[in-house]
Amino acid sequence: MDPARGTDRHDGGSGPWPPPMAGRNDGSAPRQGAFHLYWRLVAISIRAQAQYPGSLLLLSAGHLVVTLLEFLGVWALFDRFRLVRGWSLAEVALFYGLVNLSFALAEAVGRGFDAFDRLVRTGEFDVVLLRPRSEVLLICGQELRLSRAGRFAQGLIILGWGMSSLGLAGRPEVWMRLAWAVAGGTALFCGLFVLQATIAFWTVNSLEVVNTVTYGGVETAQFPIDIYPSAVRAFFTWVVPLASLNYLPLRGLLRGGDPGWVGWAAPLAGFLFLAVSLRLWRFGVRHYTSTGS
Amino acid sequence: MIPRQPATIGRPELALFLARFRTLVQYRAAAAAGFVTQLFWGVIRLAILAAFIDGAPAASPMTPSAIIAYVWLSQACFAMLPWNLDPEILALVRSGNVAGELVRPLGLYRQWFCRCLAARTAPPLLRGIPLLAIAWTAGDLPLPAGVATAAAWLAALAGAALLCATFATLMNVCLLFTLSGDGINGLMAAVVTLGSGLILPLPFLPDGWQRVLEILPFRGMVDAPFRLYGGDLPLTALGSILAHQAAWILILGAAGWWLCRAAERRMTVQGG
């Protein structure tokens, strides 16, 4: 220990008190940036999950099977009726795949927010607030849910099947469009998780309220949004802009008519939604009440 | 030593059930949210079905009014379906505190069955009744055709509640062997919602599947009672529905009880 430090504290009141953190790395080397810390934290979560690789594999495989079972409902409807408002099964497979890819990624990355209500209930969020880093970063770093590879694979399989059935699989430009749409969709669903976590500051039952919109949204957006009544359509276009993650990017591609930039611009709505959610979250943090001992 | 209670079903079970029931009835926000959720899903499901039927009305296996009844009733009873694990049991098993439960003077299976029965009755009552009220008044859900139909529906519904609780208990017992709730939860949700007609009314599924689904237990949870209600099944079918439910309650109950005993024995040997 630096012996001078102890004494100069007693000696006098020169300079600010307390002094800036002594051990701090002033060069702020890149290794301590946000990304570095995120990977450090996530690596812990990955290591914990990889401790039981069999269980992880089983879980992911189970997740794949379960989500494929869900698709059976869609398949059965097309088996009976052939078309829905003019859309074919292969076309709907694109919508379906995009939503599920986005949701799988968001569930993997945003798990910390999805499970945030526990942190509030138990008061463990106290500890997060004691760290001199962004709360958002620390919470995201808590867990990266690898088992969501199951739903991700399902989305990829269904999307790939739809693409090849429609003869689009060989066009890299289309893949890029879709990847961008998935990025926007992931941001959108993450925004929903953040919103759900924000509500947890006021009520312990935040989960179900937002689950209506998340799971309900996934369910809804598995079909082109134009098959729904106008109120539902408006809600998922303007309030929770799920239309931006598949309907708008795909409509121009499959049906033509839209100018090309619409498909590229639409996913931005997802990022905007996330930004707004994060603003609300910051507001919510001030209402955190911790727990009585 | 105080003598143990005789092994009859009675007071402790009732007390456990009522205690849990009372707790669950308090979750007001959860009930309100659940109500909104079910309303939303009902609207979406009906919209999807309507969109498909619009294109080829002749291909529909059910009349529009039967579909409406089916969808609203199944949404109202959604919380009764054993589609998830009991979160408190999950926490108990995860933290390893389940050994503490073994100290109670009541077998683990009975304790959990009481919890599950409460979990499969309190929330649907809380959410379902207002939903039905709305569906009756605003959502053009028809009332039952007569007193006999209503009575048959309620009888089948009671059987369904018991069946759901038995199935849920079995799933919670399985937790003692896998320890990871994620997998069971996901599988339960998928199989139960598909098998009981919540993803699609069962008549919409391909005919080959229906023959399998007729036999599986899930039919007795939602599908059969509602088809009684909507007149899709005649009143005379009540006997066979109840028999089907009873048979599955016995099979699933025996399996759960047996697994539970095996798990308890393993736990006492390992010392929890």
Add this chain to the structure above:
Amino acid sequence: MTCAIRAEELRKTFRVRETASGLGGTLRSLLRPRYREVHALAGVSFALEPGEMVGFIGPNGAGKSTTIKILSGILVPDGGTCTVGGLVPWERRVEHVARLGVVFGQRTQLWWDLPVTESFDLLADIYRLDRARAARRRQELVGRLDLGPLLDVPVRQLSLGQRMRCELAAALLHEPGLLFLDEPTIGLDAPAKLAIREFLRSLNREQGVTVILTTHDLDDVEALCRRLVVIHHGRLLFDGDLDGLRARVTSERRLTVDLDGDLDPARLPGVTVVAREGRRLVLAFDPATVSAPELIARLAALAPVRDLTVEAPPIEEIVAGFYRGLDP
């Protein structure tokens, strides 16, 4: 000199949901929930100089933890202001907590599944510590708190006393000038308590770290803190040193004598018998009515004295007496 901490009229009210009993009550609260307001802090003001070590005491639910949480930037008060080292904690949270160490006796800040070293490494990254400096600091803490054998053990396997030593090290890795401890000795055995007290004392004396400590163990306060703050029902009722608190409650002194003969205490005016055990007698007296030398002289005249001590009553009794005086 600038104040380390200045709190003015801090207020915090929690709304707690009331649940009525019975099925009827359940249904009633379902339709119209009742809330009760808990005034955890009802206007608390105090100031701390750099380098001070202050003990916060008060019965359960007094508001000690709430105060600490506000000072740490975890809670935002409903009213009042406070600055810590010139910053308002909840407004400049990140800057504030970078200079602050906090230990909650009831909650771990380490990673439950990781070995202690890895928690320390992670903290060094979270606090953006300079590598070389962090390593030196860590070595110093490991030596002082005797953590060497614990470093490779996962936190969940540590005993409470071992864990608390690790928590202390974790809270101090970034060399904070300010340390808040909320019941750090709760549930610890005597040797563990002594080790922690010893460490805290040297931390305060040698490194000038300002410390706020809440505790139920009054020995902690007596051993460590010259200054004592009593909180009760969200109000600050006393702020001063132990002697001052004694004076507020009682001026009473205790005389313990071992006698070689028999004595009838009734022959000593102004004295009450607190305990009698064979030939040992504990007498209470008020120095205002009878001074200690006077009493001893009279006693010696009545019976042969083998040994004798004069003390103030133990701190537990003083504090208990203080609380008793508060609740009518």
